[in-house]
Amino acid sequence: MKDKGTTLNPRSSEPDKGKTFSRxxxxxxxxxxxxxxxxxxxxxxxxxxxxxxxxxxxxxGYLLVDTKKCAGCTSCMMACSLTHHGETNMSLSRIQIxxxxxxxxxxxxxxxxxxxxxxxxxxxxxxxxxMHADPKTGVRTVDEDKCIGCEKCVNACPFTPSxxxxxxxxxxxxxxxxxxxxxxxxxxxxxxxxxxxxxxCPMGAIKFTKEIPVQxxxxxxxxxxxxxxxxxxxxxxxxxxxxxxx
Amino acid sequence: xASSKGYSGKILKVDLTTGKxxxxxxxxxxxxxxxxxxxxxxxxxxxxxxxxxxxxxxxVVTLMTSPLSGTLAPSVAGRTEVQGxxxxxxxxxxxxxxxxxxxxxxxxxxxxxxxxxxxxxxxKQVWLNIINGEVKxxxxxxxxxxxxxxxxxxxxxxxxxxxxxxxxxNMGVSRxxxxxxxxxxxxxxxxxxxxxxxxxxxxxxxxxxxxxxxFGGVFASKNLKAISVVGTGGVDIADANALMAARMWSNGYAxxxxxxxxxxxxxxxSFASTPGKPLSTIQDxxxxxxxxxxxxxxxxxxxxxxxxxxxxxxxxCVDFFWYDHHDVKANGHVTDASPRAADAIQLAxxxxxxxxxxxxxxxxxxxxxxxxxxxxxxxxxxxxxFGSGEWAEAFINSIVTQTDIGxxxxxxxxxxxxxxxRLEMDTKSGILPLQEWGLPHHxxxxxxxxxxxxxxxGERDINEHDFNWHVYWTPTINGLxxxxxxxxxxxxxxxxxxxxxxxxxxxxINYSDEGIYSEAMAxxxxxxxxxxxxxxxxMLFCDWAWADMVNPYGPDNEGMTSVGENKFMNAVTxxxxxxxxxxxxxxxxxxxxxxxxxxxxxxxxxEKFSEYCYTTGAQPGTTTYEAPYTMPVFEDxxxxxxxxxxxxxxxxxVEDWKTxxxxxxxxxxxxxxxxxxxxxxxxxxxxxxELEKAGKLGA
Numbered sequence: 001m002k003d004k005g006t007t008l009n010p011r012s013s014e015p016d017k018g019k020t021f022s023r024x025x026x027x028x029x030x031x032x033x034x035x036x037x038x039x040x041x042x043x044x045x046x047x048x049x050x051x052x053x054x055x056x057x058x059x060x061g062y063l064l065v066d067t068k069k070c071a072g073c074t075s076c077m078m079a080c081s082l083t084h085h086g087e088t089n090m091s092l093s094r095i096q097i098x099x100x101x102x103x104x105x106x107x108x109x110x111x112x113x114x115x116x117x118x119x120x121x122x123x124x125x126x127x128x129x130x131m132h133a134d135p136k137t138g139v140r141t142v143d144e145d146k147c148i149g150c151e152k153c154v155n156a157c158p159f160t161p162s163x164x165x166x167x168x169x170x171x172x173x174x175x176x177x178x179x180x181x182x183x184x185x186x187x188x189x190x191x192x193x194x195x196x197x198x199x200x201c202p203m204g205a206i207k208f209t210k211e212i213p214v215q216x217x218x219x220x221x222x223x224x225x226x227x228x229x230x231x232x233x234x235x236x237x238x239x240x241x242x243x244x245x246x
Numbered sequence: 247x248a249s250s251k252g253y254s255g256k257i258l259k260v261d262l263t264t265g266k267x268x269x270x271x272x273x274x275x276x277x278x279x280x281x282x283x284x285x286x287x288x289x290x291x292x293x294x295x296x297x298x299x300x301x302x303x304x305x306v307v308t309l310m311t312s313p314l315s316g317t318l319a320p321s322v323a324g325r326t327e328v329q330g331x332x333x334x335x336x337x338x339x340x341x342x343x344x345x346x347x348x349x350x351x352x353x354x355x356x357x358x359x360x361x362x363x364x365x366x367x368x369x370k371q372v373w374l375n376i377i378n379g380e381v382k383x384x385x386x387x388x389x390x391x392x393x394x395x396x397x398x399x400x401x402x403x404x405x406x407x408x409x410x411x412x413x414x415x416n417m418g419v420s421r422x423x424x425x426x427x428x429x430x431x432x433x434x435x436x437x438x439x440x441x442x443x444x445x446x447x448x449x450x451x452x453x454x455x456x457x458x459x460x461f462g463g464v465f466a467s468k469n470l471k472a473i474s475v476v477g478t479g480g481v482d483i484a485d486a487n488a489l490m491a492a493r494m495w496s497n498g499y500a501x502x503x504x505x506x507x508x509x510x511x512x513x514x515x516s517f518a519s520t521p522g523k524p525l526s527t528i529q530d531x532x533x534x535x536x537x538x539x540x541x542x543x544x545x546x547x548x549x550x551x552x553x554x555x556x557x558x559x560x561x562x563c564v565d566f567f568w569y570d571h572h573d574v575k576a577n578g579h580v581t582d583a584s585p586r587a588a589d590a591i592q593l594a595x596x597x598x599x600x601x602x603x604x605x606x607x608x609x610x611x612x613x614x615x616x617x618x619x620x621x622x623x624x625x626x627x628x629x630x631x632f633g634s635g636e637w638a639e640a641f642i643n644s645i646v647t648q649t650d651i652g653x654x655x656x657x658x659x660x661x662x663x664x665x666x667x668r669l670e671m672d673t674k675s676g677i678l679p680l681q682e683w684g685l686p687h688h689x690x691x692x693x694x695x696x697x698x699x700x701x702x703x704g705e706r707d708i709n710e711h712d713f714n715w716h717v718y719w720t721p722t723i724n725g726l727x728x729x730x731x732x733x734x735x736x737x738x739x740x741x742x743x744x745x746x747x748x749x750x751x752x753x754x755i756n757y758s759d760e761g762i763y764s765e766a767m768a769x770x771x772x773x774x775x776x777x778x779x780x781x782x783x784x785m786l787f788c789d790w791a792w793a794d795m796v797n798p799y800g801p802d803n804e805g806m807t808s809v810g811e812n813k814f815m816n817a818v819t820x821x822x823x824x825x826x827x828x829x830x831x832x833x834x835x836x837x838x839x840x841x842x843x844x845x846x847x848x849x850x851x852x853e854k855f856s857e858y859c860y861t862t863g864a865q866p867g868t869t870t871y872e873a874p875y876t877m878p879v880f881e882d883x884x885x886x887x888x889x890x891x892x893x894x895x896x897x898x899x900v901e902d903w904k905t906x907x908x909x910x911x912x913x914x915x916x917x918x919x920x921x922x923x924x925x926x927x928x929x930x931x932x933x934x935x936e937l938e939k940a941g942k943l944g945a
Contacts, residue, residue: 071524071548073541074349078318079493082486088317089480090356096427101452102395104556105538112413112427151421154412161413161427168422168478184486200318200493202502202546203524203539229505233525233539234551240533241580 056123057138059116060191061178061210063095063198066224068106068235069205072099076197076206083182083189083196084174092169094176095197095206096161111205113197114163114176116140118212122164122175125156131164131173134180137191141177144170178208204230251484252313252818253280254360257288258381260374262468263303263366267381272360279828280312280360281327282343282783283835288363289329289341290838290933296341296845300333300460301443301467303367309433309473310361312786315351316481317544318493319814320500321520321791324542326351326433327783330364331846332459332706333467334444334600336660336684340705341842343783344447344461346433347542348454350475351786353431357477368469373434375405376475377417378424386471391437393593394449398432401474405430417478424478434472435462436595442645443467444658447597453550453560453588454542457597458685458706460658484820492813496520499799499806500546511732511798513720518711520794520805524548530566530573530584531558547791558585561592568602569638572609576633586635590642599707601642603679603686604659608641608651610677617651623666625651660684676858676865681707691859693875693890694718695762699771702853703907703918705843710778712793713770716742717755720796721876721887733796733803735878735885745795745808746773747826757890758879763899768907773829779839780832781811834928837920840913841933844942850904850918855895863892914944921945 077093085092096112103109120140123131130146131153133139142153142164153164153173164175179189179196187194191210198206204224213220225235250273257270275284285308290296293306307330314322324347332342354362357378373386384404389397406415406429414425432450439446443463448456465471483489497503501515501523508523509515515523524539529551531537540560541548550562558566569587570580577583591598611617612629619626627650631637644652654662663669663678672678679687682702688709691698694717700708716738724731733741739752746754746769753766754773761767781787794805808825816822840848864875875891908915912924921944925934937943 068538071539071541071545073543073545073548075318075493075544075546078316078323078544079490081480082318082483083490085480086486087480087482089478090352090428091424091426091478092480098427101552102556102559103552105536105552105554108552108556108559109538157412159413161410165414166421166425168424171422185490186487187490196490200490200497202320202497202500202541202548204502204505229508233523234535234537237534237536238531241530 056120056133056140057135058118058212059133059139059178060137061139061208062116062213063113063176063178063195064207064209064213064220064222064224065111065113066205066207066222067109067111068223069203069225069230070097070109070111071203071205072097072109073202075200075202079196079200083179083185086184092165092167092174094163094165094174098161112159112161112163113206114140115159115215116176116178121156121158122153125152127152131175134177137178137180139178139180139190140175141180142173142175144172144174147172149173251482251820252317254355254358254481256359257284257361257363258359258376259363259365260381260383261366262364262368262372262383262470265368265383270363277831278835279780279784279831280314281310281786282329282779283831284308284361284784285310285327285329285343286835286838286842290842292363292365293331296331296842297847298331300331300339300464302331303468305331305464305468307364307461307464307468308361309350309354309364311351311355311359312784313819314785314814316355317483317814317818318489319818320493320496320544320546321542321788322786322814323352323544324348324350325786325788326354326456327786328448328456328459328461330459330461330464332461333463334458334460334597334658334685335705336658338847339460340683340846340848341839342459342705344456344458345783345786346448346450346454346456347788348431348450349428349543350431350433350450350454352543353428353475353477355477355481356479357475358479359475362473364468364470367467371469371471373401373471374473375401376473377405378477378479389471393437394434394595395452395593397434397472398451401432401472402429405474405476417476426476426478428476430474430476432472432474434595435465436593437646438466439463439595440466441648442596442652442656444661445596445600445645445656447591447595449592449595451560452552453562453565453592455565455592455595455598457599458709460597462595481818483818485817488817489814492810492817495813496546496806496810499794499797499810502546504799509798512727512729513723513731514715514796514798518715518719519797520546520791521797521799522547522549522790525551529558529562530570530580532581532584533579542788545788545791547788549790553585555585557582558588561585561588564598564602565591568598568605572605572633581635583633583635583638587638590639594642594646596642596645599686599688600659601645604655604662605641607659607663607672607678623651627651658684659686674857674861676862680856681859682855689714689718690864690875691855692864692893692895693757693877695757695767696770696774698855698859699767699903699907700774702855703771703904704775705839708774708778710774710782710789712774712777712795713755716796717757717877718875721878722874725874725876725887725889731887732798735887737803738796738878739880739885741796741804744804745793747808748829749773753880755878756880757877758881758888759890759893761880763896763903765906765910768903768910771907772910775836776829776832778832779835780828784831784835785811785815785828787811834930837911837925837928838930838933841920841925841930841937844917844919844937845940848918850908850916853904853918855900859895860897861894863894917944919944
C-alpha cells in the first residue's frame with residue numbers, strides 16, 4: 001500500500017494579493033479568502049475555469065504525519081470514528097494505519113491521512129457537489145445528504161488506500177474533515193480548533209499545520225523527532241547495551 | 247454494569263468435536279464484567295469434570311475480551327484473556343490463565359463477538375476463521391508444521407481477497423459488507439505444538455504471546471492450529487465525549503503528554519508503568535540498531551519496538567532477557583544473539599519464562615560437568631558457543647523437534663528434571679529456579695513476598711507488577727545510582743494506602759522481616775488478587791501500564807489508579823461502577839477460581855514453595871534479580887528503604903501467614919477451601935453446592 005505522494009512546495013494557504021498565478025499554481029495554492037471573493041459569497045465550493053481547470057480554495061490546514069514516529073497503536077483511528085460516529089470503528093476512520101509486524105523499520109508502518117489536496121480529485125469526481133470544499137475553511141468534506149453513493153470520489157482519490165471512504169453503515173462517502181463535523185466531541189474542530197487524531201496520539205506523530213507541507217514520492221517529509229526528547233528512543237540507533245539488570 | 251454499551255452482546259461457542267457453533271448471550275455472564283470473570287464463569291458451567299487434564303477433549307478454553315477492548319481506554323484495548331486447564335504446572339495442571347496483547351481482542355469485538363469458547367476436540371486438524379458474523383472451521387493439515395509467522399501470513403493470504411477496492415479489503419460480496427485496511431488478527435500455536443505442549447505458547451503477530459499455561463499445546467491437543475478474526479464493525483460507546491476527555495486526562499500522566507518536559511524521576515520513567523518512556527530499556531538490540539516504539543491497539547505506552555533489521559520485532563522484556571545476559575557474558579555486550587533468541591521463541595511459539603529458567607539451570611549443569619557431550623546428561627548442543635545466537639536457536643530447536651535435551655524438556659522443565667533425577671536435588675539447592683508449582687522463579691518469594699504468595703496461592707507466576715515497580719525496582723535502582731528516591735518509603739505507604747480500597751492500610755507495603763508475615767501483608771495479597779482478577783484480567787488493563795500507583799506527572803506523585811480505571815469503564819459502558827464495586831467483583835472471581843482449584847486437588851498442605859525458598863538465600867546466577875533487593879520496611883517505628891536480599895522464608899511463619907490470609911478471605915483455615923458462607927455472600931451458592939458434592943467445601 002505504498003503512498004504515492006505529489007511533490008509540492010510549501011505554500012501558505014493565504015494567497016499573495018495581486019500575484020499572477022499560473023494555472024498550476026492556481027490549482028495548487030489558491031486560498032480560501034481569494035476564492036471566496038471570486039465566488040461573491042455564493043454557496044458554491046468549486047468552479048470550472050475557462051480553460052477547464054478545476055479549482056477549489058486551498059484547505060485551511062493539513063495533517064502532518066511522521067510515519068517513522070508512529071507506534072502503530074491506531075489510537076488515532078479509534079478517536080476519529082469515536083468523535084464522528086460515537087463508536088470506535090477502524091473501518092470508519094478517515095485516517096488509516098497499516099502495518100507489517102515483521103517489517104523492517106521504517107517501512108513496517110504506513111500512515112494514510114487525507115492530504116486535503118490542493119487539487120482534490122475526490123471533489124472533482126463528485127457529480128452532485130456532495131464532496132466539496134467548505135466555503136469558510138476550505139476543508140474538503142462531504143455533504144452526506146447530497147451523496148448518491150456512486151463512490152466516484154473513492155475511486156478518484158490518487159492515494160492508496162483511498163482517503164475518501166465508503167461508510168457502509170450509513171451509506172454515504174466520508175473523508176477527513178479535520179474534525180469540523182465531529183459531532184460526538186464537544187471540542188471545536190477544524191483548522192482553528194482541535195483534531196481528535198492529533199490530540200490522542202501518544203507519540204506526537206500527528207501535527208496540524210496551516211502551511212501546505214513539502215511532499216515527496218513517499219509522502220510528507222515530516223520529522224517530528226529530531227532535536228526533541230524523542231530522539232533518545234532509538235529511532236537513530238540503539239546505544240551500546242550491557243543487557244538488563246539481573 | 248447496567249448498560250450494554252461496550253459489549254458486542256454475544257460469545258461464540260465452538261464445539262470442535264461436532265464442528266457446530268452456538269451463540270452465548272453475553273448478558274447471562276455480564277455480572278462478571280468481562281475477560282477472566284466471564285471466562286471463569288463459563289468454564290465453571292461448561293467443564294463438567296474439572297479434574298481432567300488440560301489435553302482432555304473435555305477441557306474448556308476461553309478467549310475473552312472486555313467492554314474496553316477496541317476502545318480508546320489507554321493500554322487496555324488490545325489484550326485478550328485466555329483460560330482453561332493448563333498443562334505447564336507441576337504436579338497438577340491447574341485451571342489457569344494467560345493474556346496477550348496486540349489486536350486480536352479488538353478485531354474480535356469489531357467482528358461482533360465478546361469472546362470465544364472452545365469445547366471438544368476436532369477429528370482433524372483445523373483453524374478457525376471468523377469474518378464478522380461468518381464462522382468456519384477450515385482444514386489446517388498444511389499449516390500444522392508451520393512456524394507462527396508462516397502460519398499467520400498464510401492465513402492472511404487465504405482470508406484477504408486478492409482484489410482490493412481502492413486499497414480497502416472488501417470483507418463480503420457487496421460493498422456494504424464492510425471494508426478494512428487491517429490484516430486479520432491471528433493467534434496460533436507453533437509447529438506441531440502438541441509435541442512440546444507444556445512449553446508451548448500462543449503467538450499473535452510478531453511478539454504477542456500467551457506464554458504461561460502451555461495453551462499452545464492445549465490448542466494442538468484439540469487439533470486446533472489457529473484462530474483468525476477480522477471485523478468491520480465497531481464498539482458502541484455510551485459517552486464518546488467523556489471517553490475522549492478521559493483519554494486526554496490520562497495523557498497528562500504519560501510520557502507522551504510531557505515530552506517537552508519529561509520527568510527525571512529515577513526508577514520509573516525508563517521502563518515502568520504508565521509514565522514509562524516508549525520502547526526504552528526493555529528491548530535489547532545490538533548498538534546502532536534503529537527502531538521505533540510499537541504498541542498494542544490503543545496503547546499510551548508503546549513499550550515494544552520494531553527494528554531496521556526486522557529482528558526482535560515486538561519482543562520485549564523476558565523475550566530478550568531469557569538470553570541477553572548470556573549473550574553479554576559471552577560477548578561483552580548485546581549482540582545479534584539477543585534478538586535472534588527472541589525471534590527463536592516467537593517463531594517456535596515457546597514460553598520465554600520456561601526457557602529462561604531452563605537456560606539458567608542448563609548453564610549450571612554444564613559448568614558442573616553434568617551436561618554436555620558424553621556427560622551424564624548427554625547433549626550435542628554447541629556449549630562452546632553458549633551465549634551465541636547459534637546456541638539459542640539450537641536449544642529452542644531441540645525442544646520443538648524433541649531431540650537432544652529437548653527430548654525431555656519438551657515435556658516441561660520440572661518434568662525434565664524429574665526424568666533426569668534432579669528435581670528434588672536442584673530445587674533444594676536452588677540451581678533449578680522453579681519457585682512454586684514447577685513454574686519458573688520470576689520475582690523472589692523470599693524478598694518480594696506479595697509476588698511469591700500470590701503465585702503460590704494462585705496457580706501461576708502472577709506476572710503482575712502493580713507493587714513491584716514501586717516497592718522493588720524504584721528503590722533498588724535509586725540505590726544503584728546512589729540517590730534518594732523522590733518518593734520516600736513513608737510517602738509510598740501513604741500513596742498505597744490511599745489506592746488500595748477497601749483495606750487502605752499503610753502497613754501493606756511493609757516488607758520487613760516481620761511485615762512479610764503480618765496481617766497487613768495478607769491484605770496486600772488479597773487486594774492484589776482481587777484488583778488484578780477484575781481490573782487487569784477481566785477489564786484487561788495492561789500490566790505494563792496499570793496499576794498506576796506512583797506517577798511523577800500526577801499530583802503529589804500519585805497515579806491514576808482507583809480513579810482512572812472506572813473513569814474509562816463508565817464512559818464506555820454508561821454505568822456508574824465505583825472502584826470498590828470492581829474490587830468486590832474481583833474477590834468474587836478469585837473465590838470462583840479458588841473453588842475450581844479445590845476441585846482439582848488444591849489443599850493448603852500442598853501450597854509450599856520449593857525448598858530453596860526456605861533454606862537458601864539468593865545466589866547470583868541461579869535466578870533473576872537476586873541482589874540487591876531494596877524494599878520499603880517499617881522498623882523501629884520508622885519507614886525506610888532497605889535491602890532484604892539474601893533473606894529466606896521461615897517455614898512455620900509462612901504457614902501462620904497462610905492462616906491469616908485464609909481467615910481474611912473467609913476460607914477454611916485447615917484446608918484453604920472456600921466456605922459456603924463466603925460463597926453464598928458472593929452469590930455463588932451453586933459453587934458451594936459443587937464443592938460440597940465433591941467433599942471440598944470449607945468448614
